Amino acid sequence: MQHIIVVGNGMVGYKFCEKFVAQEAFKxxxxxxxxxEPRPAYDRVHLSEFxxxxxxxxxxxxxxxxxxxxxxxxxxxxxxxxxxxxSKTITTAKDREFSYDYLVLATGSSPFVPLxxxxxxxxxxxxxxxxxxxxxxxxAAKLKAEKPNAKAAVLGGGLLGLEAGKAVxxxxxxxxxxxxxxxxxxxxxxxxxxxxLQLKLESIGLNxxxxxxxxxxxxxxxxxxxxxxxxxxxxxDMLIVSTGIRPRDELARACGLEVGVRGGVIVDNxxxxxxxxxxxxxxxxxxxxxxxxxxxxxxxxxxxxVQQILGNxxxxxxxxxxxxxxxxxxxVDVASFGEPFMPATxxxxxxxxxxxxxxxxxxxVSHDGKKLLGGILVGDAADYSMLHQVYLNGxxxxxxxxxxxxxxxxxxxxxxxxxxxxxxxxxxxxESVTKGQICGVIENGDAKDLGDVVSCTKAGxxxxxxxxxxxxxxxxTLKSLGIEVKDSICEHFDYNRQDLYKIIQVKGYQKFNxxxxxxxxxxxxxxxxxxxxxxxxxxxxxxxxxxxxxIQDSNDRFLANIQRNGTxxxxxxxxxxxITPDKLIALGEIAxxxxxxxxxxxxxxxxxxxxxxxxxxxxxxxxxxxxFESGHAYGKxxxxxxxxxxxxxxxxxxxxxxxxxxxxxNRYRGIxxxxxxxxxxxxxxxxxxxxxxxxxxxIAVEGGWNLYVGGNGGANPRHAELFAEQIDNExxxxxxxxxxxxxxxxxxxxQRTAAWQEKxxxxxxxxxxxxxxxxxxxxxxxxxxxxxxxxKFECEWTQAVNDPEMMKxxxxxxxxxxxxxxxxxxxxxxxKMPEPWV
Amino acid sequence: MIMEEIxxxxxxxKLEDVKVWFKAANLNDxxxxxGACIKYxxxxxxxxxxxxxxxxxxxxxxxxxxxxxxxxxGMIGDDKGIPKVACPLHKxxxxxxxxxxxxxxLKAIATYPxxxxxxxxxxxxxx
Numbered sequence: 028m029q030h031i032i033v034v035g036n037g038m039v040g041y042k043f044c045e046k047f048v049a050q051e052a053f054k055x056x057x058x059x060x061x062x063x064e065p066r067p068a069y070d071r072v073h074l075s076e077f078x079x080x081x082x083x084x085x086x087x088x089x090x091x092x093x094x095x096x097x098x099x100x101x102x103x104x105x106x107x108x109x110x111x112x113x114s115k116t117i118t119t120a121k122d123r124e125f126s127y128d129y130l131v132l133a134t135g136s137s138p139f140v141p142l143x144x145x146x147x148x149x150x151x152x153x154x155x156x157x158x159x160x161x162x163x164x165x166x167a168a169k170l171k172a173e174k175p176n177a178k179a180a181v182l183g184g185g186l187l188g189l190e191a192g193k194a195v196x197x198x199x200x201x202x203x204x205x206x207x208x209x210x211x212x213x214x215x216x217x218x219x220x221x222x223x224l225q226l227k228l229e230s231i232g233l234n235x236x237x238x239x240x241x242x243x244x245x246x247x248x249x250x251x252x253x254x255x256x257x258x259x260x261x262x263x264d265m266l267i268v269s270t271g272i273r274p275r276d277e278l279a280r281a282c283g284l285e286v287g288v289r290g291g292v293i294v295d296n297x298x299x300x301x302x303x304x305x306x307x308x309x310x311x312x313x314x315x316x317x318x319x320x321x322x323x324x325x326x327x328x329x330x331x332x333v334q335q336i337l338g339n340x341x342x343x344x345x346x347x348x349x350x351x352x353x354x355x356x357x358x359v360d361v362a363s364f365g366e367p368f369m370p371a372t373x374x375x376x377x378x379x380x381x382x383x384x385x386x387x388x389x390x391x392v393s394h395d396g397k398k399l400l401g402g403i404l405v406g407d408a409a410d411y412s413m414l415h416q417v418y419l420n421g422x423x424x425x426x427x428x429x430x431x432x433x434x435x436x437x438x439x440x441x442x443x444x445x446x447x448x449x450x451x452x453x454x455x456x457x458e459s460v461t462k463g464q465i466c467g468v469i470e471n472g473d474a475k476d477l478g479d480v481v482s483c484t485k486a487g488x489x490x491x492x493x494x495x496x497x498x499x500x501x502x503x504t505l506k507s508l509g510i511e512v513k514d515s516i517c518e519h520f521d522y523n524r525q526d527l528y529k530i531i532q533v534k535g536y537q538k539f540n541x542x543x544x545x546x547x548x549x550x551x552x553x554x555x556x557x558x559x560x561x562x563x564x565x566x567x568x569x570x571x572x573x574x575x576x577x578i579q580d581s582n583d584r585f586l587a588n589i590q591r592n593g594t595x596x597x598x599x600x601x602x603x604x605x606i607t608p609d610k611l612i613a614l615g616e617i618a619x620x621x622x623x624x625x626x627x628x629x630x631x632x633x634x635x636x637x638x639x640x641x642x643x644x645x646x647x648x649x650x651x652x653x654x655f656e657s658g659h660a661y662g663k664x665x666x667x668x669x670x671x672x673x674x675x676x677x678x679x680x681x682x683x684x685x686x687x688x689x690x691x692x693n694r695y696r697g698i699x700x701x702x703x704x705x706x707x708x709x710x711x712x713x714x715x716x717x718x719x720x721x722x723x724x725x726i727a728v729e730g731g732w733n734l735y736v737g738g739n740g741g742a743n744p745r746h747a748e749l750f751a752e753q754i755d756n757e758x759x760x761x762x763x764x765x766x767x768x769x770x771x772x773x774x775x776x777x778q779r780t781a782a783w784q785e786k787x788x789x790x791x792x793x794x795x796x797x798x799x800x801x802x803x804x805x806x807x808x809x810x811x812x813x814x815x816x817x818x819k820f821e822c823e824w825t826q827a828v829n830d831p832e833m834m835k836x837x838x839x840x841x842x843x844x845x846x847x848x849x850x851x852x853x854x855x856x857x858x859k860m861p862e863p864w865v
Numbered sequence: 866m867i868m869e870e871i872x873x874x875x876x877x878x879k880l881e882d883v884k885v886w887f888k889a890a891n892l893n894d895x896x897x898x899x900g901a902c903i904k905y906x907x908x909x910x911x912x913x914x915x916x917x918x919x920x921x922x923x924x925x926x927x928x929x930x931x932x933x934x935x936x937x938x939g940m941i942g943d944d945k946g947i948p949k950v951a952c953p954l955h956k957x958x959x960x961x962x963x964x965x966x967x968x969x970x971l972k973a974i975a976t977y978p979x980x981x982x983x984x985x986x987x988x989x990x991x992x
Contacts, residue, residue: 518945540898540917551898551917553942554951554958577899577940581953584938589953593933640938840909841894841901849871849909849927849934 029056029128031336032117034107034278036062038071039309039325040133041088046333048097056336058099059125061117063106064156067091072322072489074160075190078197081164083157110282112302129304129336132279132292133329136272136310136320145244151266154191163267167198170264178203180253180261182241183269184211186354191267192233193357203234203263205253207270210237215352215363219380220387220405227359227385227406236261274311274318287313296343298332306332314344322489323456324348330459349419349456353404353411359385360408365401365418366391374400379432388432390414392424399424399431412454412496413445420452445499446507454496457489465497469504477501516776517555519547524559524701524776531560532567539564539578558583559776562663565699566771569819572662573826573833582661585837586824587643592850592861595643596636597623598660599650600696603670603688603708604631613653621646624858629740630667630705632658637859639846644837647824656822659697663777665704668692669717673710673727680710682727687756688716694760695767697820698813701774701783704767719747722780723763731755736766736794739781748784748791751799764813765798765806772809871932874908875925875975876991877964883978883989892986900950902926902937903988910977910988911937913961915948921979922961923988928952929971936974944968 031047033040044060047053062068069086077086084090094101102119109118116126138153140146150170152163170177177200181191184206195202204211210221211228225235239259244266245252252262274291285293285301291313298306298314308328310320319325327344334342351364369376369391379388388410390402399418404411414431417424424431448454450463468474468483480501481487487494514523520543522530527542536542539560543552558580564570572583582588587595599614614633618625621642623635638646660666670688674680688708695704707718708725718724724735724747731753738747751762774783787794796802827833839847852859889903889912900913909926926934931954939950941961948961959966964973978989 519942550946551915551941551943551948553944553949554940554956557940557942577896580940581938584953589935589938591931591933591954593935593938593954835894836896836901839902840904841890841912843904845904847909847934 030126031056031058031129031131032107032125032127033058033060033131033133034117035133035135035275035309035311036060036064036068036101036103037133037135037309038068038088038322039135039329040131041068042326043131043133043308043329043332044094044097044099045089046330047336048099050333050337052337060094060099060101061105061107061119062101062103064158065104066157067094067101067103069157071155074154074157075193075197077157077160078164078194086157107278110278110305112282112305115304127304129306131332132300132305132307132311133309134275134278134311136274136318138268139271139273140268141241141270143241143244145246145250146268148244148246149249150246150264151244151250151268154187154194154267154269160194163194163265164198166265167200171199174264176201177264178262179265179267180205180263181267181269182253183271184208184235184237185214185269185271186212186356187272188267188269189228189356191269192228195265195267196232196357200265201234202232203236203261204228205236205239205241205255205261207240208237211235212361215361215367216403216405217368217389219378220389220403223380223382223385223387223405224356224359224361226382228357230385231357233357272310272318272320274313276311279307279311287316291318296331296346297335297340298328298344299335306335308332315346315348317348319348319350321350321352324350326457326489327459351415351418351456353408353415360404360406360411362404362408362411363402364411364415365399367401367403369400377429377432379429390428390432392428396426396428397424399428402432404432409495412493416448416452416454416496420449422448445496446503454500455484455486455489455493457493458485458487460484460486462500465500466504469501470508474501476505514775516559517553519543519550519552519556521548522546524563525773527560528563528567528772531563537564537568539575552578554580555776562699562701562776566816569698569816571697571821571823571826573823573830576833576836580663585640585643586657586661586827587638588661590636590861592852593847594636594850594861595638595640596634596660597638597643597646597650598628598632598634598658599655600658600692601632601667602692602696603668603685605670605685605689610653610655613650613655617646617649617653620649622859624860628660630660631669632660632667634660637852637861639850640837640839641844641846644828644834648828651822651825651828657697657824662699663702664697664699665692665695665706668695668706668708669721670708671710671713671715673708677710679713680727681729682710682732684708684710684716684725684727687725687732687759690756691760691763694817695763697823698767698771698816700767700771702777702779704780720744721747723747723766725759728753732759734759734762737780737784737791739779741779743781745781745785747781750791750795761810762798765809766794768809768813769794769797769805871927872929875927877973877975878977878989878991880978880989882991884992885990886980886987887990889986889988892981892984895986898941900937900939900941902934903986905988905990908990909934909937911939911950912979912986912988913937913941913950915941915961918948920948921981921986922948922950923977923979924950924959924961924964925975927974928954928957929966929974930955930957930969 068088106120107117108120118124138155179195179200180203181188184204239255242254254260279292292307294307294312309325353362374393376391386406391400448462452462474480474483487497515521557578561578572579618635624637628634668688668691670684673684705721706723707716707721709716709718710727720738720740725732734751735747736750739745851862887905895901895914897916900911911926913922926936938953941950944967949958951958958968959974964976980987
C-alpha cells in the first residue's frame, strides 16, 4: 500500500481527500493529513458567518468522524516542520517522522502584514483563522466595555478587507476601511463600479478612506490610532490588517523545491513540483506564474493531483483559469466574470449605472457584437449565473446586447432559458458540476428534488453562488419529465397554503375532513396539513382551538406549551406587561399551590412550568377567577406587545406606549397566523421596548408614531423596516390590520413576517403600495376580515373550562383519575425541573 | 426507574398471543381521528380511533426518542398509506400497524390489538 501525506488541512487539502476517497482505486492508498490548526478543515470562504453564529462546527467541511470513516489519519494541531526529499520522509514540530510515497503540499497562504511602524501593538489583528476571529471577538468585547463607541479600522479595501469590515460591523464597533489605492476592490472593479460600491457601503454606515498610505500605528502598547501623513490621522481602537496574502512556501523553500521570485511553489499543469513525488495545490501553488486565491481553481487543482497520483496522466489543468466570481459583501452583490476590464481594442463596453439605487452593470462584447467577453455587476448580481454561462459557453447574445443588463421594464432580461445551455456548461465551478450531471441525476431517478440534486452532485456546496441556477435547472428538468413542481404542503394536498386559504374561504368548509375529502389526494392527513388547516379555519372563521382539537398541533391541542417531560407550562396574558400587585400575588399563590416552576419569559410575561395535563383546567379555573385569560403562548398567534413605560412615567417619553401597547395586544389577541407574531411599542427613540426586533414595532416621535414591520429575533435576527412615519393611533391600527391580514392570507406555513417580507416580490415598496396605496383594491376587505376576528374573540380557556365535554381531554388516562406516574422532577435553585434526558 | 426497564415493559403483542382482553373505556371517551391514553396494570397504552379507516390502533404511550409518555397526545395520519402517529414532542412518526419509526431509525414501538364490543374498547395483552 502506498502512503500519501497531505500537508495542510484547509479547504483545498480537505477537497483532495474527498476527491481521492471517491475514487475506486483509492483502496490501494493510505492517506495521512496534517493540519496546523487545532480543528479539522473549515469553510474559510464563509468565515464572516462565524461572527453571526459563533459556531465553529457549522463551518466544518466534514466532521472528524468523516476522516475516520474513510480511513484517513487526521493529525491536527501538529505542524510539519521539515521535508527530507532523499529519504522521502517528513518531520513534525513534535519531532515525529513519517515516510511518504507521495507528498501533497496544501499549506495555503498566510496574511501579508506590511512593515509599518507599530504594527506589533496590542489590538492589531489579521483575518484568516477561527483563532484570529476569537481573538478579535475577545478584544472587541473588552473594548466595548471600556468605551461604548469604540472604532475599528480595516487596513485594505480588497475583497477580504471588506469581509473583515462586515466582521467589524457585526462586532458592534464603528467600522472604517483604509485603502492605499484610490478605489475599493482595485483588482476586481473598474473605477465607476468601485464608486457605486463605495456609495452603497457608506450608506450602510461604513467609513471609507481611500488613497491613504499608513506611516505608523499610534499608541502606547496598544493601538489608539493610525497616522497617514502630517496632520492626517485616524483615531481607532482596533485594526485588522488585510493587505493581501503570501503563500506558505517555507517548507518547500527549505527542502530546495523550485519557488517563484515572489513566493509560491512552481507547478506544471499536472500540479507536480520540481520533485516528481511532490505535488502542490491551492494558494501555495504557482501555476502560469500566478497564485489563484479563489476556491474553485484550488478544488480543480486538488482533482488534478488526485488523477495524476492515480495514474490518469491525461488529466491536466487547463491553461486558462476562469477567475469569475460572485459574492455578497456586507449584503451587497458584487460579481465579475471573464475580462472585467477590457481595452477598447478588443471590444465595446455597455454600461448601465444608477447611483440612486446603487446599481452598476457592465458587459464587454466583441467588436462584432456577437460574443460576451466579460463584465462587472454591483448591487444586483441576479443575472450573474446566466451571463457567466453565456460567456463560458460562447453562446449567442441578443442583437442589442444592452438587453442583457437593462432592467426588465425597459425591455431587458432577454436571457435564454436555463435549459438552452449546452450539457457541458459548468454550473457549479467550485465542484465542477455540469448541467448534464445535474439534469442526469434527475432523469435517471436518483434525485427527486433540489435537496437530492445537491447531495448527489455536490453542486452549490462550495461558494453557493450557483444555487439559484441549480434550483432553476432542477425545476425545469422535473417539469420536462412531466413532474409538476409545486410548493404543496404535504403528500395529502397538491395545494400550497394560499391555495387552501382560498378554497376554505370560498367553499366555507368547517371541518378538516371536508377539506381532505374534497381536495385531498385520497390519504388521511398528517402532522403537516392538519395543524395548517386548523390555523386557516381559525383565521377564516375565528374558530378557537377547542373546535376540532384532534387536528391541532401539540400545544394548541391542550392550550398549553408541552415541555421536555410531557408536562405543560401556562402563560396568562399580561397585556403590554402591565399587571396589578393583586394579580401578581394571585399568580404567585397559584404557582405555589400547584408547585410550579416560575420564570419571566423573553416576552416579559410570567410562565408557570411543570403542570400535568390533569392540573391544567384546575389552574386555569383559578387564573380565570382572578381575571386572567389565555396568553396564547402555545399558538401560532399574537404573543405579546412589549412596551416601555412611556410618557405615563418616563421623563423622556413622547407618547403613552403602555396604553397603546395594551390596546394593540387586546386587539390582535387570539388570532391565528402562519407563525407567531410579536409586537413592541416604545415611547421614544431610545427604544427600550426593542420594538424593531418584533413583527411590528412602534416608536413614538414628534408628531405621531413611526411604524416598523417585519422584524425578528430568534435564529435570524432582523430589524423591522420603517413602513410609515409620524402617523396617529388610528392610522397605525388601519395599516396594521391590513398588514397582518395580508400576511395571514399569503405567507407560507410557519413563515414569520420577516421571512415573508424578504421573499415578497417587489419587497417593502410593493408592500407599501398594497397596504398604504391600496394598489390591489383589497384594503377594505383586509380591514373587514380583521375586524371580524377582533369582534369574535373569545378566550379559549374560559370556553374550555365551562364545557364538560371539552374538559374530557385534560385527563392523562381515559380509564383512571390518576396522573402520569412516570414524571420525575429534581430540585434546582429552590424550584424544580424535569429530570434530565439521558 | 431506569428508562430501559420501563421500555422493556412494552412488547409488541400479536392477535394470536392475546391472553387478556382488557376492557379499557367507552368508545365515546376517545376522540375521532385522534387518541387517548389508557392504564393497564403499570403500563400506559395509547389508543387511537382512526375513524377515516374505520380502524382502532393501540401502541405504547412511551416515545422511544426521549422516553416520555406522550404518544397518545400526537396527531395521527398516514405516510404514503401507512397509518401513523407523530409524537407531539419532536414529530417522530411511527407506523400504527407495526410500530416502525417512519422518519428515522429509532427502535420500533410496541403495538397491541384492539377490539370493539358493545360500545367498549378492549386492548389485547399477553399477560
